Amino acid sequence: MEDDLPTEYDVIVVGTGMTESIVAAAASRIGKKVLHLDSNEYYGGLWASFNFDGLQKWMEECRQPNKPSETVDASKAKEGEKLVKAGNQFSTVSNLEEKWYILEEVADSPEGQLSSKITQTEGEEHPASKAAVGPGEGAASSLGGESEKLEKEGNCEKPDSDEAKDNSVLNQRENWSQNKLKKEYRKFNLDLAPKLLFARGSLVELLISSNIARYAEFRSVTRVLTWINGRLEPVPCSRADVFSTQNVSVPEKRMLMKLLSSCLENEDANKEFEGFEDKTFVEYLKSKKLTSNLMHYVLYAIAMATENTLCMDGVNRTQRFLNSLGRYGNTPFLWPMYGSGEIPQCFCRLCAVFGGLYHLKRAADAIIIDANGEKCIGIMSGQQHLETANLVMGVGYAPPDFVKTAPSGGLSRGIFVTDRSILPSDKESLTLLQFPPLDGAREPVTVIEVGHTTNACPKGLYVVHMTCKQQTTAHEDLKAVVEHLLHVEFSDGTVARIDTDIKSTQTAHQEGSSAENPEGADASGERPAALKPQVLWSLFFNCPETSQCDFSADVPSNVFLCSGPDLDLDFEFSVKQAKEIFTKMYPESEFLPRAPDPEEIVLEGEEGSGEGAEQKEGEEQGDAQEGPKEAQSEE
Amino acid sequence: MHGRVKTRSTAEQQEVKRKEREKKVKLYKAGVEKLFQKRDGNCFDNEVLEISAQLLCANPDIYTVWNIRRQVILYFKTEKSSEDFQLLLENELPLTEQCLRANPKSYCAWHHRSWVLDTMPVPNWKRELALCNKYLELDERNFHTWDYRRYIVTRAQVPAEDEFIFSTQKISTNFSNYSSWHYRSRLLPSLFPDPLNKRPIREDKHKEELSLVQNATFTDPNDQSAWFYQRWLLGRAHQSLLLVQAFVSEQLTFAVLNKSVRLDKSNLSLQLFISNNPIKGSWKPCGCNVDSHVWIFVPENQISSGSLTSGSLEVTLHHQNKQIDQLNLHIKGPGVEAWGSKKPQFDAQFSQGLTSVLETELDSYHQLLDLEPDSKWTLLTIVLLMQAIDRHLYKDDTMQKIGQLKKIDSLRSGYYEDLRSRYEIEYFLDNQEKDGLSHPACVEVKLSGYNLSALYHLHYLSLMQQVNLSCNQLTDRSLPQLHALQCCQVLILDENLLESLNGMPSLTSLLSLSLKNNRISTKDNLKHLVMCQNLNSVHLSGNTVANDADLEVYLKGLLPKLKTEEVI
Known part of the structure; x- marks a missing residue:
């Protein structure tokens, strides 16, 4: 009933969530043999985007009580191996x-x-x-x-x-x-975990540096709104916005621009924030004598903070916003066309291009551990005994024993x-x-x-x-x-x-x-x-x-767990986590070096001739247009 | 090597690129050669168009190739039917587009496109306008596109109102746009002229624009495009051309205007009347430029001293044969000389309404200065506003702010020094007694000790016989300004920074020149003294050149009237 898969891998990745997909791509990119499984028939797990019909099916699955646990056939284990049943405790909606x-x-x-x-x-x-x-x-x-x-x-x-x-x-x-x-x-493309990308955030930089950007398309967010005085108001966040808005007075414009530029400056170089290290961001803003609506814009819409946010945290959040301005559009944000669920798939695609093996609707039923319980040997998937040097899995599939601290x-x-x-x-x-x-x-x-x-x-x-x-x-x-x-x-x-x-x-x-x-x-x-x-x-x-959970304590040394969607606006957490996992597995290797463009790939029989490369030029341009483009050329 | 995609190494890639380039150069050279051959043989055919198109795509900036192309097109104009000719020209449009994609600032490509549209039987202006808009979305500051757009707008007769809206749109997406601000200054006066002619545009619009600029300057005080536009908005009302001084004697006759103009090119003319009789002769600009404040009269027949005794003397100024100003001269004494003069006017002449607008602006920019104490544009604007509102009230403040500007913008301290010098001279001239400058008295004009770095308005001193410019910071570059001192007999330039007399104008009245304590080091640097042939004394002590043993001999060679005892 199941296809027979090769039985030995460098990395088996279970689950096609964001972190898992990045790790899979990174491992495949440096030539590792990767198997990527997902028990669902779609990519992304809790990061997925669905059309209306797909979403209905997903809801139906969610409504069904957990499947009765199939007993793991212990006989499949070889001598000196233990089987730990995969779980589903943290994927419950x-x-x-x-x-x-x-x-x-x-x-x-x-x-x-x-x-x-x-x-x-x-x-x-x-x-x-x-x-x-x-x-x-x-x-x-x-x-x-x-x-x-x-x-x-x-x-x-x-x-x-x-x-x-x-x-x-x-x-x-x-x-x-x-x-x-x-x-x-x-x-419809409805996201379970809608995410925006900061134009200079770690994911955008990674998409560009790894050349994965050509698999994705984006639109820039056109406006940032806030709720103030009982109504919606556009937040002047770019220079053009500040210039055009009639919601703030002329002196306020200067105050706002001044505050924003002082947040952008290097902290070491100015003493701007001295004395506010232990105070809140609000206190700092108050010290700048900002009017109440400016304070509101900066605190809630630009820093996206709360009254309890500490000063330096608020400054960092403001910087994050401002640094991403002016790259692609009028706001600092990009939205993935066809939904956020596209992004993990882009990484899966790269993984596959470099030889990664994919199998959806295929679960890891159990994890095989050595006799001491210190190392993972592989997984049981259906009737197959698959061995791997490293196991990366979405927290949703992790056996309860692996994550003792509940999210x-x-x-x-x-x-x-x-x-x-x-x-x-x-x-x-x-x-x-x-x-x-x-x-x-x-x-x-x-x-x-x-x-x-x-x-x-x-x-x-x-x-x-x-x-x-x-x-x-x-x-x-x-x-x-x-x-x-x-x-x-x-x-x-x-x-x-x-x-x-x-x-x-x-x-x-x-x-x-x-x-x-x-x-x-x-x-x-x-x-x-x-x-x-x-x-x-x-x-x-x-x-x-699950981004706050400690995943390292209770797992074998070659098992790495990946979090589900977090609260942050961007995918930064996943990028960071994926990089950490990759570095633990392959400390000597580069994380997602630039993937070659089609015309850089030497095909059989065209070695050394320029003709082939020329023919592919059109194709390359077509591809390039899909990726994020650099901001308009300046004069 | 599982899963590794084989990629071309950079060295390999470079080699491939080098070969490709070599091939391209070869093709290019062959193309140029072929093209020139065909042109020399007057062979205008489709092949010329094909070859030139290929060449231009590779390099859109060869004027000659574009010209050959136009030659061919004009040749076809007589050969083809109107429909075919239209088609031919329409095919030129994608070509220029391709060239502009390679170089969006190619003068040739832009020019060719406008030529094509003007030559075309049925040009599609709407399409062109849409194209301009698209280009300006990609790069809103490309002045070539703005230029071309203005051409299209004229041809397509787009209403100025629409263009004004367009300019507003562009400014709201990015106000750092010189072209768009400039466009407003062209559109507004025609759209909203001031019926009272006191402001550049109608009062309500003027206030709106000032507020728009304020939004820009407060958002980013370092962006100079908005400040430039603001200067246009605050620019002083148009000052009319006036005849301010005149002098008549047997040897020397001249007239002084309040602006430096070129008489012949602006349909202006001067006329001297003695006893209501027009005197024949020609007017020459004084100094080495074609335009001047001071115009010297060369009469056909020498003015006899006898004619200065009788009746009235008058100089008139005409524009297109219509008299626009006149000056009556006083005769000093029988047979000597005659002169006339008007008081200089440096106050900006604004209406009460506009002055109150300026005062509001001044308040706002003081507010901005509180927030940005080191903003040079804010400081400079405050200075200009103060000068426009009340020069005398704000004298100390003006000088203090200029001092501040010199400190915070030290790279342009020279500019601010010159600005200060100009204001100093204006204040000085204002403070002269009512008739102090209006007759060639022997009283010395003492513009000394003001640390002037440059000279302005010297034409108001044209009647003065003694001018003291000592103890300033004057350098050689100010010397040409002295040309206005046509009556000056004694000129003192002690304690300045002069290194030579290069640029010294011809001053025929000058008898004594004092150059003590300057930085003149060699005799050669004095050679321009030859311009002042009537000098009888030159004072050079305190300069290194004074130690030169041959100095006296050298000067005597230059100046025949020099008295030995007067060379010190």
Whole structure:
């Protein structure tokens, strides 16, 4: 029933998560014989991206109770060997909650709706009906009847003709049904672990230096938003943004630029941070007499820190952000086309090019340990006894004995398919929003919104990802942010939502549409407050966060465990971990040296002739265009 | 060697590249030769186009090849039908694009493209405009593209409003863009002219632009593109050309203008009237340039001293035969000389409205200076603003800020020194008694001890007979400025940094020149004294050259009127 695999390897890698894939590529690249297995039929494990159908299957698997443990056939072990059964304790996804907010099928007439059975909501209170919503928070939107009431109660003006026109446009939006959305399943790429890449982060540098970049395509994140004074606002993060924004005054612009450049300077060279070593970043920012909104931008959106972050940590985080500015786009971030799940696959591809052997849907059932329990000899996979000098495995497959300290935390994830952007603009935006901790107690939430140009979803829709540290359940942890940003009530598509957002007039500065509309200097500054996106479908789940676990204590010396997805925005942790594992296995070898381009490879019978190389030039150019490109040439 | 992909070594690669290059050079040379042969034989055919295209793709910067190509195209113009000719020219466009990809700043390729479009029966301007926009997305600062774009915009008659929006867009993506700022300064005056003619543009737009620049300068005070644009916005109102001084005598007649101009090229003319009779003659620029503040009159017939006694004397200034200014002269005494003069005007003449805008700007930039005490552009702007608002109120502040500029921007300390010298001279001229400079009195003008590094406005001293410029920092480069001192008889240049008299203008009135304590070391450095033939005394003590035993003989050879006892 199973293909017979060769039985001896330098490295067997179990699991196709990010760290595992990098290690596999690095080992294969220096000529090691690599076998890479994954028990799933897809790459990436908890790092995967799925189309809509694939995600449904994944959920189904998650819902199934753990398979009854097959007993390991001890007879397969040779003399002096012990078998340890592989586990699955740290790959368990919990609190899975999927919900539809639209009809299963669009009805021909307004009647005959509400036929769907999965659309029952839990009777969540809608913010609009809460009296507690403060006037400045004005983030309420609701169905028609309520909104009229609100308009009378609130002191907001009648919508002017522009707004009315805008609404009529909104009404013409496409009417999505569950079936229609499912029919488009191929157009989705939904990430279990959405990650952005810092333009000068370790992964981008590795992709370039190893020449793996040509297997991947990216889009740059177009804007960084923050939640301030009860509304969304673009954060001026680049020089061009600072110049154009009308949300900060002219002297504030200088203060902001000055602060950012002092954070960028070499710490040793200036005494800027003297005396703040033990203080928080907030205290440092306060000492610079920043105005409150500048402080907010720097703390939450640029440093992506919290009030408790220590000064130097905050400075380092700010540096990380700023160092990545100006390389590829207007923000420091890249988003992988077709989703984050593409990235581990790029490394797998390189591994395969250099001779690595791949087998999906094939598990490591047991790990073979020598009699002393000090060294791993190989694995049992199906009926085969496979030997290896080193074993690298995703923590999800690790036998319970290998990881005695259970992971302390978990991730709370939310995925939402919506009908418009959280902050509409002329062009489709790719947005990062670091939602500050609400009421102090909660965790900050990373919100990433992607549209169809990244192939995340069909045209006209958006996918919103939310990630935070797990406290209770994903749904509970993210609830407040979801309510601030999204309209999470069932909609049958027949009642047009009317915008009731009251534009906040609290800020002293002219409200700007500047970031989206830089030439709008002469506009009155009044932007019709946006309608919150209607959620069509949502999914919540929790998964373990294993980056803090100590993997070295309880494993044989030639077994290396790899963490699952972590909380960080980028893949930096995996890159670091992979490099460490590789260096432990092959301390003398170079980690992922540059892979040759096709034209550098000498094929049979073309030794020494220039002709062959010339012919391949076109091909090379085609390839090169896929990789990250250097920023525009300067004059 | 399991799994190792065999790659070409770098030495191998280099060898392959070298061979390829060799082959290319050979082909290239052969192509050029062939092309020239065909041109010499007046053989204009498709092959010429093919060969030249290949050559240009390899190197887009050979003017000759482009010219040959154009020759062929023009030849085909008579040979082909209009449709075919259009097609032929359309094929030129991808070629120039390919060349521009190789060198986006190829003058030839850009020029050829505009020639093609102008020659083409049906040019597609819209497509060209879109192409420019694409290029400017790739490199928003390529001035060739901006230049070409302006050409397209003129041909396509794109409204200035659209272009203004475009410029705004470019500035908001990256405001460090000289071309785009400059474009605004061209567009704005036509879009929003000031009905009162007091500002460069209409008041509301002017304020908007100043605020836009402020956003840029506060975001990055070190970016000079925005500061340059700001200088245009704050530039003083256009000053009209005036006749400020004139002098008439038997030997010497000249007129002085407030700006250095070239009379013939600007349709300007001067006319001297004696007793309402125009005097025939020609006006020559004083000094060695074609333009000048001081114009010397060469009459056809010598002005007789007798004519200076009777009636009125007047000099008029004309632009395109229309009189724009005039100056009446006073006659000193019968048969001697006559002169006229107006008070110099250095204050910027802004309207009240604009002055209040400048004051607001000054406040803002003081604020920026508090945040960035070492920002040179901020300091310089403050200086310029203070000078524009009230020169006398801000005199001390101006001088103090210039001193600061010299320290923080020591590489350009010379520039700041010159700026200070100019202001010093302006303040000095302001402070002269009302009529102090307006008649050739024997009173000495004492511009001494100001540490001047350069000379400005000397044309206001054209009537002065004694000028003392001692105890300054003047170097040889200031000497040509002395040309304006046409009436000067005694000139004192003691205690300066002169190393030679190279650049000394011809001063016919000059009798005595004092050069004590300068740095003149050899006789040869004095040879330009020959320009002042009427000198009878030269003072050179305190210079190394004074120790030269042959000095006296040498000077006497140069200056026939020199008195022996006056060479010290």
